[in-house]
Amino acid sequence: MAMASRNRGWRGSPYGRIGADMASSPSSAPHDPLEAQIGFREFVILCACLMAMNALSIDPMLPALPAISRDLAIPHPNDRQLIISLYFMGLGVGSLLFGVLSDRFGRKRVMAVAMALFIISSVACAAAHSFAMLLVGRTCAGFFAGASRVITVGIVRDRFKGDAMARVMSLIFAVFMLIPVIAPSFGQAILWIAPWRWIFWALAILALLILLWMMVRLPETLRPELRMRITPGALFSTIGQVIRTRTSIGYMMASGVVIGGLMGFILSVQQIFFDVFHAAAIFPICFAAIAGSMGLGSLINSRLVSRFGARRLSQGALIGFTLIALVHLSIILAGLETIYSFMVLQAMTMMSFAFTGANFSAISMEPFHKGAGIASSFQAFLTTAVSSVLGSVVGAAFNGTTLPLTLGLLIFGVLAFLIVLWAEKGKLFTRPHHAALRDDYEVMH
DSSP: OHHHHHHHHHHTSTTTHHHHHHHTSSOOOTTOGGGSOOOHHHHHHHHHHHHHHHHHTTGGGGGGHHHHHHHTTOSSGGGGGHHHHHHHHHHHHHHHHHHHHHHHHOHHHHHHHHHHHHHHHHHHHHHOOSHHHHHHHHHHHHHHHHHHHHHHHHHHHHHOOHHHHHHHHHHHHHHHTHHHHHHHHHHHHHHHHSOTHHHHHHHHHHHHHHHHHHHHHOOOOSOGGGOOOOOHHHHHHHHHHHHHOHHHHHHHHHHHHHHHHHHHHHHHHHHIIIIISOOGGGHHHHHHHHHHHHHHHHHHHHHHHHHHOHHHHHHHHHHHHHHHHHHHHHHHHTTOOOHHHHHHHHHHHHHHHHHHHHHHHHHHHTTOSTTHHHHHHHHHHHHHHHHHHHHHHHHHTOOSSSHHHHHHHHHHHHHHHHHHHHHTTTOOSOOTTHHHHHHHHHHHO
């Protein structure tokens, strides 16, 4: 009777699985923190905000790059891309650490410490008086922000698996993508009334509010019996399992390659709108329109993935991603590129990316229930390392045209497709374990 009462609040939502898992925990005494329930919508929004710390640390900076370059005397225009790329590199290294720690000490505690250090790093960026000091602060901020990325994935994996996880991650990404839509406008609005340093101050304040929200409302999702001791054996055993699992390592690599295209876009987009199209005044609006298509794609994916499966949707989207880049390249080579063609085709590209991101992540994480933090850390490290290198190559190749970005997207699309083909042993559009995943989906409803 008491158990039914505890479950009713969660089963009243379309995703009763979270509450069911919590209630079925072996340690279900009244004092157990897992019984501090959080509604599904709030769960999704909070997870999205935790992951959005990365977008908040990147996109508001884009309109401010010229002002930062002038104030800190950055010698070459392409050098200011380091403000973004070094953040990503710090993110990759941090991603390797914090998931491992969360498997031992719990998701909530490690996330709280990392977010506090992220806030301190952001304050250091606001106070930086040289380009070198700013880059050190940005690298540290990226390092600590790695926790928000990998631990959030671990939190979701604690509660869901397979297509169900892909659906929840898609909903999180759909909410998360509201941040890139408004972030450049947010950064531009700050620049209208205050110096660029206030972007970092605002970031620190927002991170503090999210931290307080998490501490008050989010229960610990990692069950005590699933915590792992941090030993070289446990660490290398899980990583070894990831590497030996063909679908896991394959989809992680493919995800890193595709994200490399996204990072190349982020590194190049400010210069493209400012220097190629001379459209600095409308840059925030244009960026919002392009980023908004990714949010729309994530929302559509969340509606379709339970019906068609993560593999079918993501593989089809990857083919579409590649074909769109091929069409875009043809338009550029024909001398027909305009701001309108760029916006339309980039919006289509970002929508295709939305169907790969959450699905690739869910497929690669499916085998890992115990050790999800370690697996998530390795996934984030690998994808960030690959995407940082590839994206930096695209950004450094900027030559006053949209050709390097589009060519990079085409090459990355083909390469990611070949990796997925290898991971699936040449068999595409399948749905392994369909019955088990369908049962999991039905439990959620």
